Amino acid sequence: MTTESKFAASMSQIVSDNPTADISCLQMEAVHEQVVAGFFRSFAELGLTCNAHFNRRILKQNGDLFQLLSYPGVHVDYPVMEGAHCWKAIASRVVDEDPKFIFMNTLQREGIAKWIEQFDRDVVGVIHNPKLFAASEACIQLAESGRLTAFCLAPYVVDKLKDAVPSLRDRAHVHYAYEVLPPGVDEYESDPGVLNILIPGAVNYSNRGFEGLIDTLRKTHSNLPRPVKFTIAAGGPDRARLEQDIKDHDLDACFDLMPLDARSGRVPYRLYVQCLSRCHAIMPLLPQGRQDYLHQKVTSGVLAGIGAARPMICPENVGEAYGFEPVLVPSDRPFDVSEADLSSETLQDRRQKLLRIRERGLEHNTNTLRETLSRR
Numbered sequence: 001m002t003t004e005s006k007f008a009a010s011m012s013q014i015v016s017d018n019p020t021a022d023i024s025c026l027q028m029e030a031v032h033e034q035v036v037a038g039f040f041r042s043f044a045e046l047g048l049t050c051n052a053h054f055n056r057r058i059l060k061q062n063g064d065l066f067q068l069l070s071y072p073g074v075h076v077d078y079p080v081m082e083g084a085h086c087w088k089a090i091a092s093r094v095v096d097e098d099p100k101f102i103f104m105n106t107l108q109r110e111g112i113a114k115w116i117e118q119f120d121r122d123v124v125g126v127i128h129n130p131k132l133f134a135a136s137e138a139c140i141q142l143a144e145s146g147r148l149t150a151f152c153l154a155p156y157v158v159d160k161l162k163d164a165v166p167s168l169r170d171r172a173h174v175h176y177a178y179e180v181l182p183p184g185v186d187e188y189e190s191d192p193g194v195l196n197i198l199i200p201g202a203v204n205y206s207n208r209g210f211e212g213l214i215d216t217l218r219k220t221h222s223n224l225p226r227p228v229k230f231t232i233a234a235g236g237p238d239r240a241r242l243e244q245d246i247k248d249h250d251l252d253a254c255f256d257l258m259p260l261d262a263r264s265g266r267v268p269y270r271l272y273v274q275c276l277s278r279c280h281a282i283m284p285l286l287p288q289g290r291q292d293y294l295h296q297k298v299t300s301g302v303l304a305g306i307g308a309a310r311p312m313i314c315p316e317n318v319g320e321a322y323g324f325e326p327v328l329v330p331s332d333r334p335f336d337v338s339e340a341d342l343s344s345e346t347l348q349d350r351r352q353k354l355l356r357i358r359e360r361g362l363e364h365n366t367n368t369l370r371e372t373l374s375r376r
Helices: 003-012 033-045 056-062 084-097 110-116 130-134 137-144 155-164 210-223 239-248 269-278 300-308 316-322 344-375
Strands: 023-027 050-054 074-077 101-105 122-126 148-152 172-174 195-199 228-232 255-257
Touching: 023 033, 023 084, 033 050, 033 074, 033 101, 033 122, 033 344, 050 056, 050 084, 101 110, 110 137, 130 137, 130 155, 137 148, 148 155, 155 172, 172 344, 195 269, 210 239, 239 255, 269 300, 300 316, 300 344
Parallel strands: 023 050, 023 101, 050 074, 101 122, 122 148, 148 172, 195 228, 228 255
Antiparallel strands: none
16 A cells, blocks of 8 residues: 555544534543543533544553543544654644644653654643653753643642643643443442452552562451442453462452453443442552652542542542542551441542532633643
């Protein structure tokens, strides 16, 4: 296939409900797409149209989250993003859309920042890793051009970005990425027969304390204050190891593992969102050694918990970092749910407080976007 025919094929994949749009949104890497949902909600509330082009690998890996979460004026498609011809096709589509702004999710790498240079438009970018952003010459040039408005997902990440990139001090803001469940009735039962505790995110023993949880349950599962089952709704590099640990320690009754897609090895969004809507509590399961999730970047487990307004079982320092009141477990035994107050009254109390936090966060997101975009 010639370069021109590849270009034509790439263009044919990008079909939009909005011939033009106020915002062209791009996710070049096959990660972090769920973060954009909260921005889409605010765009719709502000009456802005948006065409979003996400890497096709997201669709293959996780399914289409935005069939479950849809917003007026927002269109999402999934073109292939492999090779120069694909990037050329997407650039051509952005030009045709004639947006007021270009929105880049995961803006922190040299190649993507260089690609943006071709457009004479202001840029809104989500920066997940200030250290990576600051290490890129093209990212720094974009920041110093005055065209970039940056968003991070926690106040302490914004502070890190401002320290690393002083030119963004007046143009870096926090966005609370709490939009997770589809709109509609969100029923919550605080006194079920079996308490369903969801552990969100990939099964990775380095990023989450699965080893500590297994070791704790091995000693305490027969002494829990009420029947508990942990739901695992993800694949990951250590999923097989977790399954073996559960088997080896005879803990099958404590876990409910969602089936993996045969091709991707992951749990599709459709099933994950069901698990999130049905759970009674969430355990972020942050390892004691991963202080970076409290000071430098965010964990999707906490964002999912606030988005779904589900009580979160964790030590006090996690709640302090993210601004919520947890169902407490001891800091020296952070995976010991036998020490947690799992009463119906406590769960309902935390649930109501998280609903208020979520509402304030979503209101903040829309107001901040309204103010920042009106200045551009």
